[in-house]
Amino acid sequence: xxxxxxxxxxxxxxxxxxxxxxxxxxxxxxxxxxxxxxxxxxxxxxxxxxxxxxxxxxxxxxxxxxxxxxxxxxxxxxxxxxxxxxxxxxxxxxxxxxxxxxxxxxxxxxxxxxxxxxxxxxxxxxxxxxxxxxxxxxxxxxxxxxxxxxxxxxxxxxxxxxxxxxxxxxxxxxxxxxxxxxxxxxxxxxxxxxxxxxxxxxxxxxxxxxxxxxxxxxxxxxxxxxxxxxxxxxxxxxxxxxxxxxxxxxxxxxxxxxxxxxxxxxxxxxxxxxxxxxxxxxxxxxxxxxxxxxxxxxxxxxxxxxx
Amino acid sequence: xxxxxxxxxxxxxxxxxxxxxxxxxxxxxxxxxxxxxxxxxxxxxxxxxxxxxxxxxxxxxxxxxxxxxxxxxxxxxxxxxxxxxxxxxxxxxxxxxxxxxxxxxxxxxxxxxxxxxxxxxxxxxxxxxxxxxxxxxxxxxxxxxxxxxxxxxxxxxxxxxxxxxxxxxxxxxxxxxxxxxxxxxxxxxxxxxxxxx
Numbered sequence: 001x002x003x004x005x006x007x008x009x010x011x012x013x014x015x016x017x018x019x020x021x022x023x024x025x026x027x028x029x030x031x032x033x034x035x036x037x038x039x040x041x042x043x044x045x046x047x048x049x050x051x052x053x054x055x056x057x058x059x060x061x062x063x064x065x066x067x068x069x070x071x072x073x074x075x076x077x078x079x080x081x082x083x084x085x086x087x088x089x090x091x092x093x094x095x096x097x098x099x100x101x102x103x104x105x106x107x108x109x110x111x112x113x114x115x116x117x118x119x120x121x122x123x124x125x126x127x128x129x130x131x132x133x134x135x136x137x138x139x140x141x142x143x144x145x146x147x148x149x150x151x152x153x154x155x156x157x158x159x160x161x162x163x164x165x166x167x168x169x170x171x172x173x174x175x176x177x178x179x180x181x182x183x184x185x186x187x188x189x190x191x192x193x194x195x196x197x198x199x200x201x202x203x204x205x206x207x208x209x210x211x212x213x214x215x216x217x218x219x220x221x222x223x224x225x226x227x228x229x230x231x232x233x234x235x236x237x238x239x240x241x242x243x244x245x246x247x248x249x250x251x252x253x254x255x256x257x258x259x260x261x262x263x264x265x266x267x268x269x270x271x272x273x274x275x276x277x278x279x280x281x282x283x284x285x286x287x288x289x290x291x292x293x294x295x296x297x298x299x300x301x302x303x304x305x306x307x
Numbered sequence: 308x309x310x311x312x313x314x315x316x317x318x319x320x321x322x323x324x325x326x327x328x329x330x331x332x333x334x335x336x337x338x339x340x341x342x343x344x345x346x347x348x349x350x351x352x353x354x355x356x357x358x359x360x361x362x363x364x365x366x367x368x369x370x371x372x373x374x375x376x377x378x379x380x381x382x383x384x385x386x387x388x389x390x391x392x393x394x395x396x397x398x399x400x401x402x403x404x405x406x407x408x409x410x411x412x413x414x415x416x417x418x419x420x421x422x423x424x425x426x427x428x429x430x431x432x433x434x435x436x437x438x439x440x441x442x443x444x445x446x447x448x449x450x451x452x453x454x455x456x457x458x459x460x461x462x463x464x465x466x467x468x469x470x471x472x473x474x475x476x477x478x479x480x481x482x483x484x485x486x487x488x489x490x491x492x493x494x495x496x497x498x499x500x501x502x503x504x
Contacts, residue, residue, distance in 0.1 A: 115484070139320075184326075
């Protein structure tokens, strides 16, 4: 099983880490340079983590387990108005990003209010493309407990709700609730606010681990990171994509930021060294985000094999 | 009346009220309204649902005239026109646009950064009248900032609104449903009590 880990250290000799991970059969997901520092998100075989840790110790770097690595999280604010943005929803999205997740931030068209709150079918389909949805709500317990559930009750992905009050029980239809993160008109930098953000990242990590465990019962035919590697090697066009993360990994597949109309066939024809084509082990669907495409890897129970 | 000498946020939901007080303080600070409001009383009941905002505004800010921010001279006897020597640069933009509107673009020139000249033959009359021209009215600006603050503070879904405002007070009721007469009555009573305190 591959463990999501994050390497934080100096740029000096960081390529040794990349080489080691590749030799161990792991995957490098993203490398971010910040002047003389580097942050590498990677997947490493569980049994070999100690080798990476030893190398990191030698290089005076830090290795942390980052359960949000390689996941795609959608942060949903009731609207894009001043009441919800930028401080609350953006800070939540940014904090998840620091823990390794790829986050999408959306504001609903008509998510405001109590009686009038609603989510459209398109917004729901967009949310269901992700691994996890985080709903950033406001200050009042009555709204969170009795009214706002209409926004997430029909979602297929698990939802985490955030709000100001500390609730004893999780609101109906939500997977988890994190308090202390309600409507805030300043940047989240107070101690209690940062604690709440940490708790949110922890809760999200736990839920994603549960999904990983669920997937391992009927494993995917191949790991999403393997598809990412093959796309990088076989589709040169991905190098021209200007998005910061041209391939966004998800727990059950990936979102490829290439036009579906033009590149679908090329993606489907990717061949693996075992001799199978991508179209045999995954379905390629149009994404709700622009003209991007979505890859959903089929489980072993459907294809009958694992590569 | 001192700035924000009374600041009350009430709600049946105690945590919600505390959080709303924080939001209100942040918004008022962002829009530099903290010293403008004297007394403030808010009531929010999400179950009704209603949002009431009553505030007393600290008045006493006069409009700004050209003579307040500049020295006006008629220049030398040979010069044609009135010279405005700017003292406070903060109002140059409204000053220029006001002068252009009043005397025409071709008659306004700016020989250097802090001097504006109006070309005219009736120097003395123009110098006298231009001194009294109002270029900025802080009260009007405060009213628009206060309206902005209210829109930011009010829960976004509360789109049915009722407000009455004068130069010294602001009463605002908002809800998701039709506004009930009893809410307005309550707001008026709150305002009355706020004035008596």
